[in-house]
Amino acid sequence: MLVKQLSVFMENRPGRLYKLTHALGKEGIDFVTLSIADTKDFGIVRFIARDNERAYEILKNEGFTVGITELIGVEVADRPNALAEVVSLMEESDINIEYLYSFVLTNHNSAKILMRVNDTERAVDLLTKKGIKLLSEKIL
Amino acid sequence: MTRKSKVKDYIYQPEYECLSRSEMEALQSERLKKTVKLVYENCAPYRAKMDAAKLTPADIKSVADLHKLPFTVKHDLREAYPFGFYSAPQRDMVEIHASSGTTGKLTVVGYTQNDIDVWSEVAARSLAMTGVTKDSIVHVAYGYGLFTGGLGAHYGAQKIGASTVPASAGNTIRQLTLLRDFGATHLCCTPSYAIFLGTEIQKAGMNIDDFSLVGGAFGAEPWTYQMRDELERLLHIDALDIYGLSEISGPGVAMECMEKSGSHVQEDHFIPEIIDPVTLEPLPFGSEGELVFTTITKTGQPLIRYRTRDLCTLTAGRCACGRTTVKMSKVKGRSDDMLIIRGVNVFPSQIEAAIMNVSGVSPHYMIYVDRINNLDVMEIDIELAGDLAPDKVSDVESIKKKVETEVNSYIGVSAKIKLCESGSIQRSEGKAVRVIDRRG
Numbered sequence: 001m002l003v004k005q006l007s008v009f010m011e012n013r014p015g016r017l018y019k020l021t022h023a024l025g026k027e028g029i030d031f032v033t034l035s036i037a038d039t040k041d042f043g044i045v046r047f048i049a050r051d052n053e054r055a056y057e058i059l060k061n062e063g064f065t066v067g068i069t070e071l072i073g074v075e076v077a078d079r080p081n082a083l084a085e086v087v088s089l090m091e092e093s094d095i096n097i098e099y100l101y102s103f104v105l106t107n108h109n110s111a112k113i114l115m116r117v118n119d120t121e122r123a124v125d126l127l128t129k130k131g132i133k134l135l136s137e138k139i140l
Numbered sequence: 141m142t143r144k145s146k147v148k149d150y151i152y153q154p155e156y157e158c159l160s161r162s163e164m165e166a167l168q169s170e171r172l173k174k175t176v177k178l179v180y181e182n183c184a185p186y187r188a189k190m191d192a193a194k195l196t197p198a199d200i201k202s203v204a205d206l207h208k209l210p211f212t213v214k215h216d217l218r219e220a221y222p223f224g225f226y227s228a229p230q231r232d233m234v235e236i237h238a239s240s241g242t243t244g245k246l247t248v249v250g251y252t253q254n255d256i257d258v259w260s261e262v263a264a265r266s267l268a269m270t271g272v273t274k275d276s277i278v279h280v281a282y283g284y285g286l287f288t289g290g291l292g293a294h295y296g297a298q299k300i301g302a303s304t305v306p307a308s309a310g311n312t313i314r315q316l317t318l319l320r321d322f323g324a325t326h327l328c329c330t331p332s333y334a335i336f337l338g339t340e341i342q343k344a345g346m347n348i349d350d351f352s353l354v355g356g357a358f359g360a361e362p363w364t365y366q367m368r369d370e371l372e373r374l375l376h377i378d379a380l381d382i383y384g385l386s387e388i389s390g391p392g393v394a395m396e397c398m399e400k401s402g403s404h405v406q407e408d409h410f411i412p413e414i415i416d417p418v419t420l421e422p423l424p425f426g427s428e429g430e431l432v433f434t435t436i437t438k439t440g441q442p443l444i445r446y447r448t449r450d451l452c453t454l455t456a457g458r459c460a461c462g463r464t465t466v467k468m469s470k471v472k473g474r475s476d477d478m479l480i481i482r483g484v485n486v487f488p489s490q491i492e493a494a495i496m497n498v499s500g501v502s503p504h505y506m507i508y509v510d511r512i513n514n515l516d517v518m519e520i521d522i523e524l525a526g527d528l529a530p531d532k533v534s535d536v537e538s539i540k541k542k543v544e545t546e547v548n549s550y551i552g553v554s555a556k557i558k559l560c561e562s563g564s565i566q567r568s569e570g571k572a573v574r575v576i577d578r579r580g
Contacts, residue, residue: 007531009524011561037533041558044533063343063563067529098532116531 001124001134002070003114004052005033008045009065012038020045023062029055033114035101046099048114071114072123073135078104078111086113086132093126095119146354147378149398149461152268152300153261156408157463161456164464168411169202171436176200176209179442182227185220186444203411206434207422212446214247217387221245228252228440238286239386246286249386252440256295259389262406263296266395269404269461270355270380272326276302277352279319281329281337282360283309288390289360293328293382296392302326309333312340320351327356328391331363331371331379335503336567338374339526348376357382359391362450362471362489366496367503368400381470387446388433394468399460402467409437412466413445414454417475428453430475431468449476451487479509479577481516484553488575491520494550500525500539504565507555511579518555520547526562 010016017036024031034047049055052068059066076082083102090097100115112135117123127134151157159167177197179186189210190196199208217225225248226233234253238246251259272278278297282289290308297304307318309329315337319327327334334356341348353375359382371379383403384391393410394403405412410433414423417430431448450471458464473487480486488507495505502523510517522543530536536559543557566573 005531007529009528009530009536009559009561011564016561039533039537042536044530044536046531061343063526063561065524065526065528065530065562067531069529069531 001136002120003048003073003135005046005048005069005071005114006052006055006059007067007069008047008059010043010045012041012043017045019062020059020064023058023064024049024055027054027058029058033101033103037099046101069116070120071116072120072127073112073114074127075110075112075133075135078109082111083113086127089126089130089132090117090123093122095123095126145378145398146376147271147380147398149269149271150273151462152265154462156406157265157404157465159408159464161464164407165203167408168436171408172203172206172411172434173197173200175434175436175438175442176444178439179227179444183225183442185216185225186227206411206413206445209434209444211420211432212443214387214447214449217247218245222248223250225441225443226250227442233440235291237288237291237386237390239288247387249288250440252438255389255438255440258409258437259292259392260295260299262389262409263292263392264299265296265406266357266382266392267293267296267300267302267326269395269397270326270357270378272297272300272302272355274301276300276325277305277323278302278326278328279305279307279315279322279324281307281309281315281327281333282391287360288384288386289328289330292384292390292392293357297326297328312337313344316341316344316346319353320346323352325352325354327353327358327375327377328382329356329358330360331358331367331381332361332503332567334358334379335367335371335374338371339502341374348374351376353377355380357391357395359383362473364470364489364493364496366493370496370503383468383471385448385450387443388435388448389438393433397459397461397463402455402459402469404459404463404465405454405468407465410435412454412468414452415447417449417451425454425456425466428469428472431471449474451475477575479507479518479575481509481518481553484551486518486551486553490551491547491555492574494546495520495522495543497546498539498542500528501543501559502526502562504567505574506565507575509575509577509579516579518553519558520555521558521560521565523560523562523565528562 030050032048037044096118098116102113233250235251280293284290355378380396383394394405396403413432414429423429453469505522508519
């Protein structure tokens, strides 16, 4: 019940993101999500594609420093405090969220949250027990 | 490394490589006297130098008198451009090489047939250390041309009678295809290019298991033991260090045996000395200093006490491989490429050794030195290892921190570390340029 995400190490200079997106775009790879963690010198581009395995192969062949990570994905109602409820659940159990991003699909009334935590197994357990809907890649 | 060695080191000329110290000195003395007489009588700059030092060939009776002779430096050779250092007539020269300097004129070296024979012999001895026999296939990916790398390895392989593939430098895919399809057993090129080839195998959709490589001789630039580990891991070979400089002969002046702990100097042809680069006084075995060579068998352009600028140590004694020739350590730096950063002497090789202690980075790096607000600032750009898959910023930050700490503790000067994408630092197919000093 985990969601695969690709992470790419990238120097923080003009043209790099284009190279990545173009490498995938010209091969017909569609992005589902994309976010960037940036520092002064470098960034880590994290994204989910419609076809992660192929995206990984393409980037590896083009010489990118790329890896696959598994994230927890949950679906919550698109209303105030929904995110806070999930976050507090982790906090109460002393699970650290290493990073998180969320998005809302306009034709749904739900929001999707993707996060990496320091104890995936326990987090999944907690969320399941609380009846929170976990995402798999197909749902995306 | 626990891997069994693939290479069978053998002694090509035990009659010269296994002499006792007194036998070697007797041979050297006889050859030195001849050489001094030859240069005094045939090479105007040497006659002038010796006259100025009030020396005649008769004053040099044995190797013990070597220290009386004046030094030769690269500048002398440039002054005499192009052929002023010849000790033989032009018509006796069969080959001319030249090495480029970063500034000014080329350094020219003329070879008689005798000199080519000497060079071939020492190159053959060297390749024998990496197990090259008549049955071997030697792929030479050094540049062929004025640079001595290509032809030196070529002559050595030819002397042994191995099949030689004169691939020369460049065109990586073709190199890999030839290496694999011809079943090369040995590779000769610069260590940085060999590592590059190793990392390109997978990208080219090839598999190292389809190659037949067992060993190789790598040189023309200083490299570290950590780079050796990397190279051996990538190419599944025993990687040995070959040392040479065109002024003295070319690759093969010294070569590492399978003990992998220093390179045997072919001292029946080239007498090595270590001197203090500041006082110019000779130093005893075991001391670190500048390496100096006197050629004692060459006839075209013999050199007396030529200062290499390479810093290393010499050790005497019988090696476990059976050879008795003097061994030189890896070159630890150059007396002229030493960087002085905030008053501290820094050698690029030290930085490299520090970097290679950290996992997660590749051996590809570039050092930049700037002066900002009258302060020396060093930045080191290093590629992340290609197989790394960082997902968190902290993964990368911790590697960066480790490199910073390692560099600082090795050289005592802090450097700004910038981690770069794999493949982003310029690869060289000849000597790697690793330092850019922009202080003007």
